[in-house]
């Protein structure tokens with residue numbers, strides 16, 4: 690039996706081969722258009738993950754029968770943080786890079802914000818490690834995942850965003866070999882009020898994944 694990670698890496702390699710062979714480039718990522726903002730067009734299936742602020746469900750977009758994921762953010766529980774939620778939804782909808790999770794659309798349903806996005810069937814690196822690789826991934830797999838994650842960060846930084854919560858739980862894999870960085874819940878924009886900000890000072894992220902300069906009070910940090 691082929692292991693889930695091996696399957697992802699094999700798919701990743703053949704995807705790259707296909708890309709090289711295809712002339713003209715074009716986007717190979719599953720670009721989807723025209724998702725509606727009517728909750729009746731979506732069927733929520735099982736929960737595939739949850740975090741501090743949200744539950745993520747596998748879902749079907751009924752008009753096209755497409756399999757997607759919906760992140761349901763509980764607006765009642767995030768009262769003091771509506772700006773963060775707005776920023777996350779806005780950042781995700783403007784994203785246009787194969788290694789960064791994009792939202793197709795987002796809308797309010799009762800007291801929740803639904804963010805519609807591609808479904809990443811293998812889940813996060815964290816979950817994959819916990820389920821099948823307790824000693825960590827093999828080096829070639831780490832190289833592939835790291836390279837794609839760095840491309841995502843490079844894209845975000847060139848567009849003035851800093852993610853601020855890069856960790857294995859936010860690196861998502863699917864079984865076609867796509868590797869995407871997700872969860873913009875604490876991301877920040879370095880371009881504010883018409884100016885590039887030199888640095889940020891807020892203490893956000895996941896403590897054991899934080900760089901020392903973020904923990905250091907007063908020093909500030911930027912995309913590096």
Ligand SMILES: Nc1ncnc2c1ncn2[C@@H]1O[C@H](COP(=O)(O)OP(=O)(O)OP(=O)(O)O)[C@@H](O)[C@H]1O
Pocket residue numbers: 737738739740741742743744745758760790806807808809810812813816858859861871872873874
């Ligand atoms: N598009 C997706 N496809 C499949 N699974 C996903 C997808 N997005 C998220 N997940 C799963 O759901 C989990 C939680 O998602 P996410 O990190 O976005 O929620 P959160 O509440 O913002 O988390 P955190 O506590 O890290 O801030 C992820 O670790 C992952 O396992």
